[in-house]
Amino acid sequence: MAQAEENMRFHEIFHIEGGDFTNAGAISSRVKKILKEAGFPGQIILRTSIATFEAEMNVICYANQGSLSLFIAPNFLKVVVEDEGTGISDVNLAMKEGYSTADDRVRELGFGAGMGLSNIRRNTDEMVLTSRLGRGTHLEFVISLEGADRSVPLLSSGG
């Protein structure tokens, strides 16, 4: 971990407001722009955008507020999403495709398909999800850059 931090080339933290559907997708758009400007390959950008969008939407749909941190290291991209909210009572069940606890308002907007977490798993190389009911949820995922086009330019450290 200490070594990974030493090699970190970019770090930025975004705030997510729960229930703010009008700005939904804003953070994943910004993440996408950052990766595009940094010159990452299209597939890496797409996979990270999808996983980030789903994670962002989960905070908006189910939490009071949260944060999304983007880390860019030489060999991987890492996203950490932490929220304060209802939490998940059964993480394994939540990972099951089709399972959702979304309310009617969320479903009317086209969310709550029970596919968000599986979309994240499908598009990432590592994913860890932990939660405390009534407190909040912690999600981390990693997208490996091994094997991808490694011409990643140096970025100034943000955040």
Place this chain on the structure above:
Amino acid sequence: MTLAEIANEFGLRIRTGEDRLREEVTGGYAGDLLSDVIAHSRKGNVWLTIQTHPNIVAVASMKELAGIILTGGREPDPETLRKAEEESIPLLVSSLFAFELAGRLYQRGISGTG
């Protein structure tokens, strides 16, 4: 087939994205659950949906879709129009329901596996 040809043949109303209507459509996807569309649509697809809120633009932009057709005569929210203009996402409106329009598009060679 391009979106311009689709609009012309099936009487769609073009709301945004005039400049991108000449691009060839690779196939189509129909759905109103955003995660489902994110998982299964493909680059260059035309997307049929009844969702009218701004998040559809975010999905279309992320998946690099050819455009969005709102079915059943649904009109986009003002904020959706604004975002679609900003991101150059073609937004069209059809008075046909999704099943009917998808069937007609399929007959014209636009498939769900493209």
